[in-house]
Amino acid sequence: MPSLPTNPSAENWLHSMTLEQKIGQLMLIGFDRTSIDADLREMITRYHVGGIILFARNVQSPQQVAELTSQMQTLARESGHPGLFLAIDQEGGRVARLTEDKGFTEFPAAMALTATGDPQNAYRAAAEIATEMRAVGLNADFAPDLDVNNNPDNPIIGIRSFGANPQQAAEYGLAFALGLQENGILAFGKHFPGHGDTSLDSHIDLPLVPHDRARLDAVELVPFRVAIAAGITGIMTAHVTFPAIDSTPGLPATLSRPALTGLLRQQMGFEGLIITDSLEMGALARSGYPPEQGATLALAAGADLLLFNRDHTMHRAAFDNLLAAVSAEKISIEQVNASVTRILEAKQRFGLLNPPSAPAVFSPSAVFSTERREFSRQLARQSLTLLRDPHNLLPLQNAPAPLLLEPASLRGQLTRLGLNATLLEIDDNPSRSQQADALHAAQNGRVTIVPLASPGQSPALLTLINDLSQAGHPPLVILYRDPFAANALPADAAVLLTYGLNPPTMEALAGLLQGKFSPTGILPLNLP
Numbered sequence: 001m002p003s004l005p006t007n008p009s010a011e012n013w014l015h016s017m018t019l020e021q022k023i024g025q026l027m028l029i030g031f032d033r034t035s036i037d038a039d040l041r042e043m044i045t046r047y048h049v050g051g052i053i054l055f056a057r058n059v060q061s062p063q064q065v066a067e068l069t070s071q072m073q074t075l076a077r078e079s080g081h082p083g084l085f086l087a088i089d090q091e092g093g094r095v096a097r098l099t100e101d102k103g104f105t106e107f108p109a110a111m112a113l114t115a116t117g118d119p120q121n122a123y124r125a126a127a128e129i130a131t132e133m134r135a136v137g138l139n140a141d142f143a144p145d146l147d148v149n150n151n152p153d154n155p156i157i158g159i160r161s162f163g164a165n166p167q168q169a170a171e172y173g174l175a176f177a178l179g180l181q182e183n184g185i186l187a188f189g190k191h192f193p194g195h196g197d198t199s200l201d202s203h204i205d206l207p208l209v210p211h212d213r214a215r216l217d218a219v220e221l222v223p224f225r226v227a228i229a230a231g232i233t234g235i236m237t238a239h240v241t242f243p244a245i246d247s248t249p250g251l252p253a254t255l256s257r258p259a260l261t262g263l264l265r266q267q268m269g270f271e272g273l274i275i276t277d278s279l280e281m282g283a284l285a286r287s288g289y290p291p292e293q294g295a296t297l298a299l300a301a302g303a304d305l306l307l308f309n310r311d312h313t314m315h316r317a318a319f320d321n322l323l324a325a326v327s328a329e330k331i332s333i334e335q336v337n338a339s340v341t342r343i344l345e346a347k348q349r350f351g352l353l354n355p356p357s358a359p360a361v362f363s364p365s366a367v368f369s370t371e372r373r374e375f376s377r378q379l380a381r382q383s384l385t386l387l388r389d390p391h392n393l394l395p396l397q398n399a400p401a402p403l404l405l406e407p408a409s410l411r412g413q414l415t416r417l418g419l420n421a422t423l424l425e426i427d428d429n430p431s432r433s434q435q436a437d438a439l440h441a442a443q444n445g446r447v448t449i450v451p452l453a454s455p456g457q458s459p460a461l462l463t464l465i466n467d468l469s470q471a472g473h474p475p476l477v478i479l480y481r482d483p484f485a486a487n488a489l490p491a492d493a494a495v496l497l498t499y500g501l502n503p504p505t506m507e508a509l510a511g512l513l514q515g516k517f518s519p520t521g522i523l524p525l526n527l528p
Contacts, residue, residue, distance in 0.1 A: 008354050010344035013082055014337065021081070022340045023322045024048025026299065028085060028275070030309040034060050036071055039312040044075050044084070047319050050343055051085030051140070053307065056097045062104065062136050066362040069137025073355045082344060083352040085186070085305075087140035090129055093159055093500040095143075100503045104132055105372045110145055110176070111159040111483070112383035112499035114168060114524035119175040121379055122162070126179025126187075128372050133185055135366035139352060140186040142236060142275075144176035146223035147196035150525075152484035153456065156201040159481065159499045164196075164525035166222035173223045177232050186350055188275055189227045191238035192264060193245065193253055194220030202239040202283035206252060213244045225268060233346060234273035235264065237303065239283035250287050254279075255294060260302035273342055275305035280314075292317040296325045304339040373504075380508035385521030387486050387495040393447045393476045394494065395515030402447040402476075405438055407461065410451055413501065417510040421449070428453075429460035435467065442468055448475040449513075451501075454482035466490055478509070487527055497521065 017025075028051035031040045043049050052072060059065055069086050076084050088097050093109020100106050107113075107129060113122045126144070133141065148169045149161030162172035177187040191202075193216060198207035209220070224235065237254040245263055246256040253259040254276050264270045276298045279291035289297065295306045295318040306322075308315055325331045347353045386394070396402055396419070404421040406414050407428045414423065424441055426434045442448040448468055455462040468475045469490035476494040479485055480501045489495055496512075496519065498505050512519055 010341065010348045010353065013344050013353060014341055017340070019326065019333070019336075020323065021048045022336055023319060023326065025050035025082070025340050025343050026304065026306055026322065026336070027051075027295075027315065027319065028053055028087065028305050028307050029312075029315050030055060031312070032057065032310050034058055034064060035068060036075065041075060043312060043315060044072065044081070045079040047316065048081055049084070049315075050082075050305065051087060053087045053142075054097060054138070055089075055309075056099070059097055059099075059102055061102055062364065062367045063362055065098075065136040065138070073137070077354065082347055083355040085140045085347070085352070086138045087142060088133070088138055089142045090133065091143040091145055091160055092125060092129070093502060095160055096502070098132065100368065103368055105368045105376055106502050106504055107376050108380045108383050108502070108505055109159040109500045110162045110172070111149075111524055112505070112521075113176070113379065114162045114172045115385050115497070115499060115521040116379060116382040117522045119172050121382070122172045122175040123179040124375070125379060126176040127183045128375065130180045130183035130185040132367045132372075134183070135362065139184070139350060140188065140234075141180050142188045142190060143180070144173045144187065144189055145191070146170070146173045146189040146227060147191060147194055148219050148223065149196040150219070151197040151199060152482070152487075153199040154196060155199070155456070156203065157196050157198075159483070161196055162524070166219050168524060170223035170226035174226050174230055174232075177227055178230065181233060184350065186233040186346065188234035188236045188273070189224060189232050190236035191240070191277060192224055192235045193238060193240075193242055193259060194224075195238045195240055196220065198240060202277070202281055204282040206239065206241060206250065206283040206287045208241045208243070211244060216242070216244060221268070228268055228270045228272075232272060234275055234305075235270060236275050236277055236307075237298075239277055239281055252283060252287065254284070254303070255289060255297040255301050257301045265302055271342075273305055273346055274303045276303050276307050278307050278309050279318075280309045280311075292321050296321050296331070299335075299339070300325070300331050304342050376504040377507050380504040381511065381517060383499060383505075383521045384508055384512055384519045385497040385523050386519040387497060387523065389494040390492050391474055391494065394496075394513070396447060396513050397515045400444065400446040402449050403438075403441050404449045405451070407451060407458065409453070410501070413506070414451065416506050417513060419510070419513060426461075428458050430464055431460075435460070435464045438464055439467060439471055439473075442471070442473040442475075448473055449478060450475045451478040451480060452485065453480060454485050455488045456482075462488060465493060469493055483523065483525060484527065497523065
């Protein structure tokens with residue numbers, strides 16, 4: 001068993017480590033279970049991994065997470081290793097692994113926070129998220145999203161971004177990052193150099209941002225510069241190509257030395273942790289970079305932490321490839337030492353080099369408290385944005401019982417709105433017969449409510465919305481995923497933006513529709 005350094009500072013840890021231990025510190029991995037199994041135990045004790053990421057599949061309850069994280073830290077400590085980064089994606093909105101059905105408080109999406117009009121709300125939301133994360137032993141959040149979402153066709157960022165204005169995205173993104181870090185959680189801004197102006201999902205394929213460097217400096221890089229100047233702990237890379245930064249065809253920024261070392265380190269002066277987005281995403285695999293090879297290329301490019309999802313066989317192969325590359329001097333030991341030093345110094349800064357080995361003392365009141373829950377609802381109420389209501393359809397109590405169309409992807413959720421409404425189930429892309437049924441049911445002067453994610457996902461639903469307007473029954477459209485889609489809707493339709501439909505937003509939406517309050521949200525982007 002490796003021995004702990006006698007004086008456990010970052011510097012002494014580094015000098016006490018073997019090359020194998022240093023390689024392990026560069027890896028942050030996922031796993032499949034809700035408890036430690038033999039494979040995960042081996043990855044911590046024998047492969048020396050520096051951190052673990054939890055996904056929804058690893059979360060059952062606050063108590064379970066608290067026990068799991070405590071056991072992981074104890075295992076790392078007792079096997080002679082520094083404490084672990086224990087990370088999660090907890091942005092708010094639709095990217096949340098700690099959810100209310102499992103006993104945690106959820107918060108509105110980033111764009112919803114911007115719609116409240118107060119950056120302090122982004123800080124406070126992040127501070128509350130940090131409080132619940134710390135209560136269950138988590139210490140790193142892969143948030144905030146610092147992308148400037150100015151592409152109406154972006155299929156993956158959207159409401160995860162704080163907006164389409166670079167300065168606004170920077171202001172609210174920084175507030176969120178500070179809310180995490182000043183409350184004990186490492187913040188990782190993403191996705192550098194910017195995933196906002198893309199029309200492909202990097203989970204599936206490799207997007208390209210074609211703009212020249214002047215445009216990148218004026219838009220995409222603005223939030224990252226602001227976050228760097230304020231001391232953000234980490235930045236996550238994008239699996240996106242940027243020809244203006246690296247002309248190598250098909251090479252994503254994650255694997256690009258000009259992007260990570262040249263731009264981010266040398267030109268922008270970032271001294272914190274660079275972590276890759278998951279190396280198992282389709283953007284890399286479809287471009288010929290499976291994770292076992294991508295890990296070595298990302299390290300050579302300048303990444304410090306290499307992020308993997310599941311599959312311990314692949315983790316071991318990546319470890320072996322990294323070790324072989326360093327041993328063969330394809331990657332210098334000086335570069336490895338620099339990355340491991342940054343990792344250890346971050347762990348020292350956040351008290352993670354030698355975390356306590358005692359079991360977690362968990363208090364149920366530490367998560368999903370009444371006060372925190374109410375604050376999340378308050379933010380959601382402040383975010384709801386009425387873009388237009390030319391026929392004064394709101395509030396609903398001024399009209400007969402409404403017709404509520406329920407797309408298949410929302411089946412069972414809309415009953416939580418508590419409306420005295422006729423519910424008509426339709427497909428996400430309703431058939432012609434379903435469209436005819438909806439047009440018939442929309443008669444008799446009652447309001448028709450149509451939830452819509454985006455026209456691109458549901459073109460037939462957009463057709464139905466247009467048909468309702470042309471038939472003299474302009475609907476109330478609840479636009480919950482893509483604010484840019486408002487431009488595709490008929491001018492006489494009422495349009496309400498919710499920036500998601502998670503629990504706090506659903507409760508706020510129900511109150512608004514029932515006339516308990518009026519919408520005050522501010523649209524955080526300019527519609528062409």
